[in-house]
Amino acid sequence: NAMRRKLKRQADIENDLQHGIQNNEFELFFQPIFALQDPHIVSFEALVRWHHPEAGFVPPNDFIPIAEQTGQIIDLDLHLLELAGAQLQKWRRTGMPTIRVTVNASSRHFASLEFVDFMKEIYTKYQLPNGTLCLEITESGLIENLSLATRIIEGLEPLGVKLYLDDFGTGYSALGYLHQLPIHILKIDKSFIDNLKCGESHPLVDAILTLASSLDFDVVAEGIETQEQLEVLKQTKCQYGQGFLVAKPMPAKQAYTFLTTGKLS
Numbered sequence: 446n447a448m449r450r451k452l453k454r455q456a457d458i459e460n461d462l463q464h465g466i467q468n469n470e471f472e473l474f475f476q477p478i479f480a481l482q483d484p485h486i487v488s489f490e491a492l493v494r495w496h497h498p499e500a501g502f503v504p505p506n507d508f509i510p511i512a513e514q515t516g517q518i519i520d521l522d523l524h525l526l527e528l529a530g531a532q533l534q535k536w537r538r539t540g541m542p543t544i545r546v547t548v549n550a551s552s553r554h555f556a557s558l559e560f561v562d563f564m565k566e567i568y569t570k571y572q573l574p575n576g577t578l579c580l581e582i583t584e585s586g587l588i589e590n591l592s593l594a595t596r597i598i599e600g601l602e603p604l605g606v607k608l609y610l611d612d613f614g615t616g617y618s619a620l621g622y623l624h625q626l627p628i629h630i631l632k633i634d635k636s637f638i639d640n641l642k643c644g645e646s647h648p649l650v651d652a653i654l655t656l657a658s659s660l661d662f663d664v665v666a667e668g669i670e671t672q673e674q675l676e677v678l679k680q681t682k683c684q685y686g687q688g689f690l691v692a693k694p695m696p697a698k699q700a701y702t703f704l705t706t707g708k709l710s
């Protein structure tokens with residue numbers, strides 16, 4: 446019975462997704478990414494929120510995996526990239542300092558060169574300065590077709606699109622591909638950050654930072670929730686952080702206020 450309910454729910458979500466895109470039910474929230482030394486905001490990660498007409502708020506973990514399975518993630522991501530581009534243009538018109546926004550993109554996009562054209566269109570349509578709209582991707586999927594993925598990522602380079610490797614340390618971590626792909630930034634998964642304590646060693650985080658620095662990648666620590674974690678990270682070579690301690694994901698208006706009032710200590 447529980448199984449049936451679950452299947453029904455999945456089928457509902459599948460049906461509602463397409464309609465939700467047309468009906469504009471998705472909103473992007475923005476979570477600051479900040480420099481650990483000399484604290485200031487360097488970018489925002491865009492995170493989707495679904496305001497479903499009947500079910501109310503549906504969290505991404507309830508529909509992104511389903512959209513991945515059904516392939517609807519492609520349309521959804523393109524819609525969200527469009528929203529992010531529009532938001533960046535809107536912010537720029539208010540005179541807000543130019544900031545980078547990263548959008549999570551399914552690895553499915555890295556199987557077709559059409560994605561490069563789509564990104565070009567977004568940059569042109571919203572008159573985005575180079576490098577202001579960037580992408581977060583996970584390693585799984587990319588390594589399935591390394592040479593095509595590489596061509597796509599290289600095709601994005603003239604736009605200044607930087608690639609963030611999300612949830613680093615949780616996937617296959619087939620390290621061989623890391624220096625082959627034109628990746629620029631690693632995001633250390635929250636599970637590594639959770640364990641950081643003052644006065645204790647953290648060999649895995651150290652190893653990731655050493656690897657990153659030898660490959661010339663920048664690193665973002667994800668999911669910083671406590672002052673203690675922040676202090677530990679400040680003693681390392683990790684350049685950037687993100688987490689509820691500094692700011693939760695917030696609607697565009699609030700993100701704007703947060704950025705312009707410089708509420709970072």
Ligand code: C2E
Nearest residue numbers: 492493505506509525549550551668669670688689690694
């Ligand atoms: P993610 O890309 O790893 O995003 C980070 C998640 O961690 C976000 O959850 C964010 O709200 C949460 N987070 C950030 N700081 C903290 C913290 O200090 N503590 C805790 N406990 N959580 C923190 P969210 O927004 O629920 O998104 C979940 C996942 O859904 C994302 O994980 C991403 O994989 C996917 N997702 C979200 N938005 C999009 C999107 O627009 N497109 C695609 N394809 N996937 C998305």
Ligand code: CA
Nearest residue numbers: 490549581611
């Ligand atoms: Ca992400």
Ligand code: CA
Nearest residue numbers: 611612632667
């Ligand atoms: Ca992540």
